[in-house]
Amino acid sequence: MDVKDLCLGALSFGDATGYDIKKFFENTFSHFFLAGYGSIYPALASLTAAGLVSCRTLAQHGKPDRKLYRLTAAGRRAFLDTLRDTTPRHRLKSEFLVLLYFAHLLAPARLQAIVDQQLRNFDGNLKHIRQYEDCCAAAQPLSPGAHFVCGYGKAVMTAASEYIRAHRHSLLPPTGRGAAPRKLIQARRQPVHTASRN
Amino acid sequence: MDVKDLCLGALSFGDATGYDIKKFFENTFSHFFLAGYGSIYPALASLTAAGLVSCRTLAQHGKPDRKLYRLTAAGRRAFLDTLRDTTPRHRLKSEFLVLLYFAHLLAPARLQAIVDQQLRNFDGNLKHIRQYEDCCAAAQPLSPGAHFVCGYGKAVMTAASEYIRAHRHSLLPPTGRGAAPRKLIQARRQPVHTASRN
DNA sequence: TGCCCTGTATATCAGACCGATATACGATGC
DNA sequence: GCATCGTATATCGGTCTGATATACAGGGCA
Structure with a gap:
């Protein structure tokens, strides 16, 4: 079960672009699965090459063309197979x-x-x-x-x-009144910097 | 904060081999951080090259040599810096x-x-x-x-x-008495196959 | 008007990580 | 006698991560 399979799953709800799929992951899976563009776009390219999704390009004025992906019959079958055969993992990295x-x-x-x-x-x-x-x-x-x-x-x-x-x-250390706790490491104000996950 | 840093942390409790470090992760961090040999050995090699750990080889009869790693002063400093500067992530992948x-x-x-x-x-x-x-x-x-x-x-x-x-x-579907639920996907007995995480 | 930021939309890339596999041998289990 | 497990090393292909690049429309704001 990799990002490719997740893209198939997202497309099972209707046609979408890579951008839409990322939005879908963020809205729907945010607390247990995330993928960035760096995973999604290669996944869609690979799925297209394998015939599991089809792609049609919609020209736009100015903006880059939208590439609308659609699940093929083979893609739908492949997704159901994955759902049936995957041994699901569940893993925290903290x-x-x-x-x-x-x-x-x-x-x-x-x-x-x-x-x-x-x-x-x-x-x-x-x-x-x-x-x-x-x-x-x-x-x-x-x-x-x-x-x-x-x-x-x-x-x-x-x-x-x-x-x-x-x-x-x-x-916290037991804070024995007056037993000034050694400052091992200075705290440093951090810029709230949420990882970008492009 | 990557596997290299975690190795420094493990070595802060005493000298150890790559094998020991993996055991340490499994015992101590199993529910929120795991690393396989494929991450640990390269990490130790890289830390050695950077002078953050030192390594001495202990010959053994039959078995491969044990390589005992030890935190250097620079390594300890680097680890404390990481602890001070890391913006901690916390992420489930399920x-x-x-x-x-x-x-x-x-x-x-x-x-x-x-x-x-x-x-x-x-x-x-x-x-x-x-x-x-x-x-x-x-x-x-x-x-x-x-x-x-x-x-x-x-x-x-x-x-x-x-x-x-x-x-x-x-x-489960609402199980309307007698309304035989379509079998969408057959269940398949799975070999309990826990991922190896070498 | 000019400038910056946000949102839409694509894509690549280096570095890190994951899981499988290889090698080798002693000890334990059946 | 043979299989499995534990000790101990290491590599490798494939995947994922997070940063970065490109391009333009629209809105806020001075």
């Missing part, structure tokens, strides 16, 4: 937790900043899911699958936030 | 949730098998974390960071399991 594992090497202010930032990220993601649900539900009821994965995201991120809020204090 | 999003294209039996397997995976991971805590705590108390990330893993995976158990029924 530099946030790595950093906290090394809490003993972090300055308290830095630690607090990291934790606060992660809580804000969870809040943002939760808000995004709620908006997605509301916005889609306005058009037509969410499919059971979509509803389930949104609920999953909300449940897990809410639990994560609660755990962090309840236990963040345990990461 | 084919499991992708599959469930497309529940409408899955045969009910397949759906059940996927969900059951994921619940077993969570159970296994939870057991692993508990064992790690018990086993380490026997030697010396867990560091606050280690304790926190273990608790995080347990909280999140418990919440995920509970959510799945509570809502899995919503993924």
